[in-house]
Amino acid sequence: MRHSPSFFLSVSLSLAVLPLGGCASMERTLDREGALVDQPTRDWHLVATVADRARLRDWRPAFVNGLASARRSGAGPKIDAEGALLRPDAALPGPAIPNGTYRCRTIKLGAKSAGMLDFVTYPPFVCRVRQERNVQGFAKLTGSQRQVGLIFPGDAMRNIFLGTLMLGDENRAMQYGGDPDRDVAGYIERLGPRQWRLIMPHPTFESQIDVIELVPAG
Template identity: 70%
Template sequence: MRILIPIALLSLSACATMERQFDREGRLVDSPARDWRLVATANDRVRLREWRSAFVGAVRASRSSGEGARIDREGALLHPDAALPGPVIPNGDYRCRTIKVGARSTGMLNFVAYPQFTCRIRPERGVQGLAKLSGSQRPVGLLYPADALRLVFLGTLMLGDETRALQYGGDPDRDMAGYVERIGPRRWRLILPRPRYESQIDVIELVPAG
């Protein structure tokens, strides 16, 4: 039975939180799910399962279009198999930088790197919430334990001047799923395979702000 998560955007902190959890029959669930498998939609299960092929294909497409040097400069950030043991990421503010790799359709760019923004990670009812606090595209969601190398991210995409995130599972075009991995000392990345817009994969670098 999949549990839907209403995600609200807190004022000031702009971080994800679960207001309540309901099962598919609309009944309130007393305890929040810590198992991402109880939460993920069928579409997102596929995206998570096929993350590596999406990553490899996106890098290949970017290199084929002449972006090899920019890929190489990013080092471990854009290497599919760079994950290190111990993915747990501390709560706090992070400098986050998004790179979109591999064009989703003809006429789009195969490599786009955005400047740093601020992201925040904080406790959220037994798991962690992750939110990008500024920019025109802002992932907001929750982090779940997965395995020795990864945390699972499930959330939604906020756009423009929106002040409240959509409920995860309510709009497939806004749902986001991916993995948080540690790729160095005090360095993590959020991999978002096959997002609905623009790219084949989004990779967000996370470095502590302090």
């Protein structure tokens, strides 16, 4: 039986991301003194909604179709110039993304509806990855669309991001699973020594897939 995908995400100017809440998404572990404590689960399967599981399964067709639409619109040279960032199978094995501050640049591929652009790239914004007890938290701190959520262990090639989307001047993230239109799911992949990406297939708004490049700010 699948557990409830309830966890609460909150963000403020200090980036306070409050991880999983609710007993269905907690697990008991031993602390350094040997006492039992409740920790957020590290198993993303116990958290992800049915819709987000489908998004994650469909990541590669979404990526390929988004690229094809962008190329048909004449964005081929721009795509090629991005190198590994926009190659679906470019992920490399290696350590998880380190905690720290990042320059994050969003590229949207494949228009979701008529009249929208098939290739849109934005200048870098500020993102942050930091430890949230036994998982990592991710937040895009600036821009009109800001993803905030948790990073769960995945496999040797990628980790799993589950979160929600903050819009405009909102200063508090919604609860994951509370509004499907705001839920976001994706993979964080390593592309090189100082380059990662967050790919988010089938976002609710605008595109077939969003790709965020993550480069350490320092």
